[in-house]
Amino acid sequence: MTHFPGGTSVTRLQVYADGGGTPHMHTVSTEAYVVIGGKGSLQTLDTSGFRETPLETGSTVWFTPGVIHRAVNHGDLQVVVVMSNAGLPEAGDAVMTFPSEILSDPDRYREAIALGPDPAASVHHRRALAVDGFQRLIDDPAALAEFYRLAAALVRPRIEQWRRIWSHTVEPETRRTAAMLDALGRGDFQHLNESGLRTADPAPGTAWGMCGHLQPLEGPS
Numbered sequence: 001m002t003h004f005p006g007g008t009s010v011t012r013l014q015v016y017a018d019g020g021g022t023p024h025m026h027t028v029s030t031e032a033y034v035v036i037g038g039k040g041s042l043q044t045l046d047t048s049g050f051r052e053t054p055l056e057t058g059s060t061v062w063f064t065p066g067v068i069h070r071a072v073n074h075g076d077l078q079v080v081v082v083m084s085n086a087g088l089p090e091a092g093d094a095v096m097t098f099p100s101e102i103l104s105d106p107d108r109y110r111e112a113i114a115l116g117p118d119p120a121a122s123v124h125h126r127r128a129l130a131v132d133g134f135q136r137l138i139d140d141p142a143a144l145a146e147f148y149r150l151a152a153a154l155v156r157p158r159i160e161q162w163r164r165i166w167s168h169t170v171e172p173e174t175r176r177t178a179a180m181l182d183a184l185g186r187g188d189f190q191h192l193n194e195s196g197l198r199t200a201d202p203a204p205g206t207a208w209g210m211c212g213h214l215q216p217l218e219g220p221s
Contacts, residue, residue, distance in 0.1 A: 004200075007170030009086035012202060012215040013071075013079040015040060020072035021211025022127040023134040024096040025065070027155050028162070029085040032062035038076035043134075044069045050138050055079075066148065068097055068134065071211045079212075087165040092158050094210060095151040096126065097133040100143075103150040119208045 004010055013033075015021060023043070033042065039056045045068040053061055055077060062082075063069055071077065083089055095103075102108045112129055115122045137143050180191055206213040 004086070005173060007084065007086050007166075007173050009083045009089075010200075010217050011081045011083070012217075013081050013209065013212045014206070014215075015071045015073040015077040015079065015212040016123070016127075017073045017076075019124070019127060021070050022096055022123070022130045023068055023070035024094045024130065024210055025068045025151065026089060026093050027095060027151060028065050029083055029088055029093050030062060030064050031069075031084070031089075032060065032082040033071070034080040034082065035059040035077070036080055037078035038073070040074045040077035041072045042069060043072060045134070045137055045144070047144065049141065068137065070131075070134065073212075077212075084170075085166060086169050088162050091162060091165060092155055093162070095154060096130040096210070097137060097147065098126075098129050099133045099136065100146065100150060102129065103133070103147070103154060106154060109154060115208055123208055 015038075020040075023045075033055070035055050035057055037057055039054075041055055042053045042061055044051050044053065044063060046066055055061070055071070071079070085093070096113060098109065098112055102112050112126055133147075137147055183189070183191060200217040203216045206215050208214075
């Protein structure tokens with residue numbers, strides 16, 4: 001996983017063509033989509049209600065923690081995903097919108113999100129469960145508060161792990177910027193002598209993600 005400046009991660013996403021992505025939300029991370037090809041839509045749900053935003057080449061959207069989102073492919077939808085808090089989404093920050101009877105049981109939830117020997121079948125199964133839960137939330141907006149409560153309870157045991165990840169990714173970037181500001185304020189510009197170009201290449205192959213096939217960037221080198 002590449003950690004870019006600011007503790008962000010960048011991944012290329014080919015949205016699933018056979019039904020779109022699995023609706024989910026992030027509890028602490030903000031996510032952005034930059035559409036680089038094709039067309040589709042982004043379905044979202046938050047306290048302001050349900051919304052569907054068209055996506056086409058050049059579209060840029062972002063959503064903050066708590067926004068349930070689902071990408072739908074209407075024709076070769078390809079996206080560059082920029083995610084804050086690199087490492088946290090992979091550590092469980094993403095919570096899928098399974099029905100409450102699954103979300104309230106950590107063991108059932110872990111079983112439902114797992115990719116089995118047949119990843120395609122697992123992706124289809126968990127997407128169907130999450131779409132069911134998503135539709136329930138759309139039909140009953142008052143249920144969103146309970147979903148948030150269950151999601152927060154589900155991730156609570158991970159918080160100390162997340163703090164350790166954050167302290168090695170995002171926090172050092174903030175301290176580094178503060179140090180450069182302090183140095184420039186003193187008239188010290190020596191950190192500019194440490195400048196350099198970095199590159200990052202797509203990782204070989206793809207992974208089965210929640211919304212499509214993922215191709216993280218490797219590096220920087």
